[in-house]
Amino acid sequence: MASTQFSSPRSHAQQATMAVSGKPGSVKGGCSFGRAVNFSRKHHKGGLRVRNVATRLPETQVSPETQVSPEKGGGNERKLAAWTSIRQERWEGELAVQGEIPLWLNGTYLRNGPGLWHIGDYNFRHLFDGYATLVRLHFQDGRLIAGHRQIQSEAYKAAIKNKKLCYREFSEVPKTDNFLSYVGELASLFSGASLTDNANTGVVRLGDGRVVCLTETIKGSIIIDPDTLETMGKFEYSDTLGGLIHSAHPIVTESEFWTLLPDLVKPGYIVVRMEPGSNERKVIGRVNCRGGPAPGWIHSFPVTEHYVVVPEMSLRYCAQNLLRAEPTPLYKFEWHPLSKAFMHVMCKASGKIVASVEVPLYVTFHFINAYEEKDEDGRVTGIVADCCEHNADTTILDKLRLQNLRSFSGEDVLPDARVGRFTIPLDGSPYGKLEAALNPDEHGRGMDMCSINPAYLGKTYRYAYACGAQRPCNFPNTLTKLDLVEKKAKNWFDEGAVPSEPLFVARPGATEEDDGVVISMVSDKNGEGYALLLDGRTFEEIARGKFPYGLPYGLHGCWVPKK
Ligand SMILES: CC(=O)/C=C/C=C(C)/C=C/C1=C(C)CCCC1(C)C
Numbered sequence: 001m002a003s004t005q006f007s008s009p010r011s012h013a014q015q016a017t018m019a020v021s022g023k024p025g026s027v028k029g030g031c032s033f034g035r036a037v038n039f040s041r042k043h044h045k046g047g048l049r050v051r052n053v054a055t056r057l058p059e060t061q062v063s064p065e066t067q068v069s070p071e072k073g074g075g076n077e078r079k080l081a082a083w084t085s086i087r088q089e090r091w092e093g094e095l096a097v098q099g100e101i102p103l104w105l106n107g108t109y110l111r112n113g114p115g116l117w118h119i120g121d122y123n124f125r126h127l128f129d130g131y132a133t134l135v136r137l138h139f140q141d142g143r144l145i146a147g148h149r150q151i152q153s154e155a156y157k158a159a160i161k162n163k164k165l166c167y168r169e170f171s172e173v174p175k176t177d178n179f180l181s182y183v184g185e186l187a188s189l190f191s192g193a194s195l196t197d198n199a200n201t202g203v204v205r206l207g208d209g210r211v212v213c214l215t216e217t218i219k220g221s222i223i224i225d226p227d228t229l230e231t232m233g234k235f236e237y238s239d240t241l242g243g244l245i246h247s248a249h250p251i252v253t254e255s256e257f258w259t260l261l262p263d264l265v266k267p268g269y270i271v272v273r274m275e276p277g278s279n280e281r282k283v284i285g286r287v288n289c290r291g292g293p294a295p296g297w298i299h300s301f302p303v304t305e306h307y308v309v310v311p312e313m314s315l316r317y318c319a320q321n322l323l324r325a326e327p328t329p330l331y332k333f334e335w336h337p338l339s340k341a342f343m344h345v346m347c348k349a350s351g352k353i354v355a356s357v358e359v360p361l362y363v364t365f366h367f368i369n370a371y372e373e374k375d376e377d378g379r380v381t382g383i384v385a386d387c388c389e390h391n392a393d394t395t396i397l398d399k400l401r402l403q404n405l406r407s408f409s410g411e412d413v414l415p416d417a418r419v420g421r422f423t424i425p426l427d428g429s430p431y432g433k434l435e436a437a438l439n440p441d442e443h444g445r446g447m448d449m450c451s452i453n454p455a456y457l458g459k460t461y462r463y464a465y466a467c468g469a470q471r472p473c474n475f476p477n478t479l480t481k482l483d484l485v486e487k488k489a490k491n492w493f494d495e496g497a498v499p500s501e502p503l504f505v506a507r508p509g510a511t512e513e514d515d516g517v518v519i520s521m522v523s524d525k526n527g528e529g530y531a532l533l534l535d536g537r538t539f540e541e542i543a544r545g546k547f548p549y550g551l552p553y554g555l556h557g558c559w560v561p562k563k
């Protein structure tokens with residue numbers, strides 16, 4: 001049963017039940033369970049074409065033999081599909097819809113994530129290790145066509161071909177046979193040759209319309225076709241900046257593309273910008289780290305209208321851990337509380353650093369948004385930057401090991417998190433503040449995977465959408481709408497289910513910040529899954545479309561409006 005709560009998640013009795021008919025949506029167009037794609041119907045009605053993918057089988061398939069069963073993958077009998085590998089390399093079909101998809105919602109939602117966590121009998125350890133699975137929800141005239149496809153990265157193709165891991169993933173490292181090959185491995189690590197290009201973290205639509213899948217390695221930037229999900233090729237940067245890693249989450253708008261390149265040799269961050277239509281990143285400035293011995297991990301960062309905010313976490317890259325064959329509890333990173341934590345602010349126009357403040361220790365993957373605070377004369381006096389903050393506790397990284405996700409479902413082992421609000425003064429003060437933007441009990445003390453109305457990027461805003469918790473749980477299991485002015489949350493919950501990041505899509509012509517829909521994909525407790533549409537204002541369900549089979553959990557998505 002799915003429900004939306006209008007206060008903190010507490011007991012089931014307190015939930016206002018939402019209308020969910022028990023009748024499962026049948027999937028038109030056919031699908032094959034546990035077999036390679038066999039979808040042979042052409043559906044052409046009212047201008048909406050569903051491709052016949054049976055005639056376009058990919059050469060490398062996730063065969064039934066290599067499919068992981070829950071038992072094989074994690075040793076537990078629960079049905080949830082979120083943490084088990086995708087069943088087949090690709091599928092496409094129309095979903096039967098319960099409820100009403102708004103007729104204005106025309107375009108494609110894309111979601112990327114690590115959906116294949118094994119090679120033959122070898123099971124990967126960490127959520128972030130899986131080979132990228134791209135999922136597509138195409139909304140047109142009230143109908144919903146869905147599909148998924150594996151991204152054909154070199155790392156994925158090599159694994160399928162050689163039946164073994166060939167590149168370094170987030171935690172998995174290919175085995176080396178002897179010392180000499182280990183030396184070769186070191187060389188290939190420093191040249192970047194052994195690093196993965198498994199673009200499994202996010203997907204963005206650039207201002208020029210190209211759609212790129214990303215991860216934290218620069219070589220893992222892969223262009224895909226949003227209509228077919230076909231891998232088109234590498235996104236090759238035409239500049240000479242080099243470097244091996246970047247933020248997994250660039251800031252992308254119709255006119256701007258910003259990203260950060262950590263400098264592991266001389267600890268710092270290069271702030272770069274790329275124009276739409278170009279592949280050339282231009283250096284805008286550089287931030288030197290104030291703590292040592294390496295830059296803090298940079299998974300994401302926020303911008304305001306005039307500034308780029310560069311976070312320096314005390315969870316720092318670690319050269320030794322990069323070289324290890326076996327993962328450490330903090331993987332490629334190390335926690336250096338004595339090195340302190342900082343927030344730097346760079347002017348977008350001049351590249352000058354206008355603030356660099358020490359802040360309380362923090363741990364975050366995802367910044368939500370940032371904006372400028374002004375005095376009565378319109379002068380910028382400070383920056384507010386919000387993030388999903390894990391109470392300066394690094395254990396969240398280890399909680400995302402597949403074994404933990406598979407075995408502790410229903411146990412209250414998810415560490416507490418909050419909306420961390422940084423206040424960064426621009427008057428030269430040495431310290432910034434970090435406080436909870438609202439009482440974390442409002443969202444069950446779980447907090448990650450956030451989105452906002454993109455029109456409010458870098459501006460004063462009121463609403464954010466994220467995943468929260470209804471405890472007991474081992475992973476965020478609610479969708480939550482945060483009202484950062486009223487300091488309240490509305491929570492959507494389907495018992496036993498795992499929803500993925502809610503993405504807000506504004507209604508064309510909307511004037512209110514929350515006038516639109518929120519899209520998520522849910523793995524339910526029966527092993528099935530559905531695409532879910534919530535009303536951005538009321539946070540109540542508008543529609544859902546059931547997938548033919550449960551899909552693995554996915555990380556981040558984007559909206560590609562109708563051409
Ligand atoms: C899925 C996700 O959110 C993060 C993925 C991060 C990856 C694949 C990081 C990979 C790395 C290496 C393979 C070596 C260098 C360090 C680092 C960027 C962490």
Ligand SMILES: CC(/C=C/C=O)=C\C=C\C=O
Nearest residue numbers: 201365396447448476555
């Ligand atoms: C899914 C996740 C954290 C959940 C914690 O509550 C983090 C994902 C990070 C990469 O995108």
Ligand SMILES: [Fe+2]
Nearest residue numbers: 201248365556
């Ligand atoms: Fe992320």
